[in-house]
Amino acid sequence: MSAKVLSNIEIEIPHPNHLFIGGRWEVPQSSESVDVLNSANGEVLSSLPEPSVADADLAVARARAAFESGPWPRMSVDERIESVLLLRRAIEARLPDITRAWALEAGMPVSTGSAFGEAIMVLIDDAINIAKTVKLRERRTTALGEVEIRHEPVGVMLGILTYNGPLIEFAFTAIPALLVGNPVIVKLPPENRMIGHFLASAVEEAGLPDGLVSVMTAGTEVSKHLVAHKDISLVHFTGGTEIGADVAAVSAQRLARVTLELGGKSAAIVADDIPLDQAVPLLLGGMATYQGQQCVALTRILVSDERHDELVERLIKGLEAIEIGDPLNPEISYGPMPSARIRDRSEGFIKRAVEQGAVVATGGRRPAAFKGGFYLEPTLLTNVTEDMEVAQTEIFGPVFSVMRYRDIDDAVRITNNTPYGLLSAIFTNDDAVAWDVAGRVQVGAFAINGSSPCLTAPYGGVKASGYGRVGGAEGLLELTNVKQIVLPAGQ
Known part of the structure; x- marks a missing residue:
């Protein structure tokens, strides 16, 4: 048939x-x-x-x-x-x-x-x-x-x-x-x-x-x-x-x-020593792959106050450069959501986040170029705090939050402050910092300068x-x- x-x-x-x-x-x-x-x-x-x-x-x-x-x-x-x-x-x-x-x-x-x-x-x-x-x-x-x-x-x-x-x-x-x-x-x-x-x-x-x-x-x-x-x-x-x-x-x-x-609510800690030219491409891959529909997607980007604005600017530029299109086109890496129900769920998270005080830095819309289908732009939220729904609940869609930390200890605390414990990551060239944080974050998998678990090694979660x-x-x-x-x- x-x-x-x-x-x-x-x-x-x-x-x-x-x-x-x-x-x-x-x-x-x-x-x-x-x-x-x-x-x-x-x-x-x-x-x-x-x-x-x-x-x-x-x-x-x-x-x-x-x-x-x-x-x-x-x-x-x-x-x-x-x-x-x-x-x-x-x-x-x-x-x-x-x-x-x-x-x-x-x-x-x-x-x-x-x-x-x-x-x-x-x-x-x-x-x-x-x-x-x-x-x-x-x-x-x-x-x-x-x-x-x-x-x-x-x-x-x-x-x-x-x-x-x-x-x-x-x-x-x-x-x-x-x-x-x-x-x-x-x-x-x-x-x-x-x-x-x-x-x-x-x-x-x-x-x-x-x-x-x-x-x-x-x-x-x-x-x-x-x-x-x-x-x-x-x-x-x-x-x-x-x-x-x-x-x-x-x-x-x-x-x-x-x-x-x-579920997961994976955090990516961007340390102050890592060059953003090195970190941002890795972050974007860990965020936007399959329209953010991965349990290990990096949905919380943690950055210090000093580097916040520069990182947000670079992430906006990276997300806006993603070409959205027909998933059958081999040149396209970002397609539609599977259904209206799944797209609408992500839109609901965006709406409620804004009502709670978050700011849409980019995205959040249905692309005007498509008359049908279930498309949603990759969305970056700023001004997100730990108590917001968008920082605590798995979305399983293209909605990503940038959150500020005071120091590395504060970043570890924020990372652990969700019900989830599937995967998190740190981006740093300081080995001592990387291994210290890896030992303190409560997850089943932790990546150093990466965004994915290893599925040929024992993989799973802790907590919820x-x-x-x-x-x-x-x-x-x-x-x-x-x-x-x-x-x-x-x-």
Whole structure:
């Protein structure tokens, strides 16, 4: 099926009338469908099926059967790696289609989406390499006897992923879960409906065992049903903190294991010694990538009184130089928001910030050049104080605040003065200052003269940014149960 829009845009979606449940394309158990809109103009791209609770139940039943009686949990790691390599190859072959679909339905510029595609392959390869080397079985001599320690599959994992990085999250959640023997149900958000079909077609091509993987793009009702399902043993949730707290509370009723990768309010401390020619390009990259829709986006820029005006001037110049346009244009790095709802949410934060005393230094408008679509200019706010909503709440959009600090100790205090603790950064050429601040900031990841975490090392948040880790051997082992087998004396 091809869906035409705007005269020349076509995209062929695999199995547009079916759902991918337990390794098979199935006719949906409901007739409900949802229009997929082009984020650049608001026009309909396609209409795809909406999964129902009954479809979700079928996915869980097949996954549970794959865990209880299927071959996958009982395979060797090497055998599972062989199948995952086939999946890797199938995903890589579809990256151009996935990147294009991401641009159309969620506003991800193809220039950025292509770079993310390369990162996806790195993450899959890293998970495979870790699975080859990590010890899932070992003998130990303890003070009370000989034991064998085994890391075994836990059960069915539900991965609830977000629209700003669905395949990156698939790579650091679902792939490790599969490698250690767990069946997986991947729940994508409504903004990734087309991507879901391309991902499912990759799983189909890989020929994984029956029931092992389901890919569902669904709304709130199905998500809540899956989180509460008695046969879901592991839940990985990426998303907002309030919903994450609900996920944890519901899962706790049956003591299901949960990993939460939640919101952030990342601060960038600009020290007085760093040349602004060095710092500003790095800051802009950490702010405006994918229209600020990253949980680690640098949304609070902390600067001393002495350098405040100069930094603001340079940031204004940098943000205003960003060319806004069609996300399918490879020359464009800043596109629309995925939907009117998401754009309107950012606009609400801007409006309330101004009512509380903030000043819009640049941006804050819908670009006049676009008749349709969900565009919003990158927005820089000044005169922002710590108590303002815009300084305390994750926005997940192109709204950035410049805040003043008195000295480095004050900057550390401001950085820690939010509920969140995902990522923060310092920009300085003074090693002593950098390492001192890194030790005092309460986050799961800290960057020195950078703006991103390392996803091939253990990554996650503290405080209201969640708990549990993905990446590295630690992330893989979190997806296992630990069993001790006591050996007979003398053996």
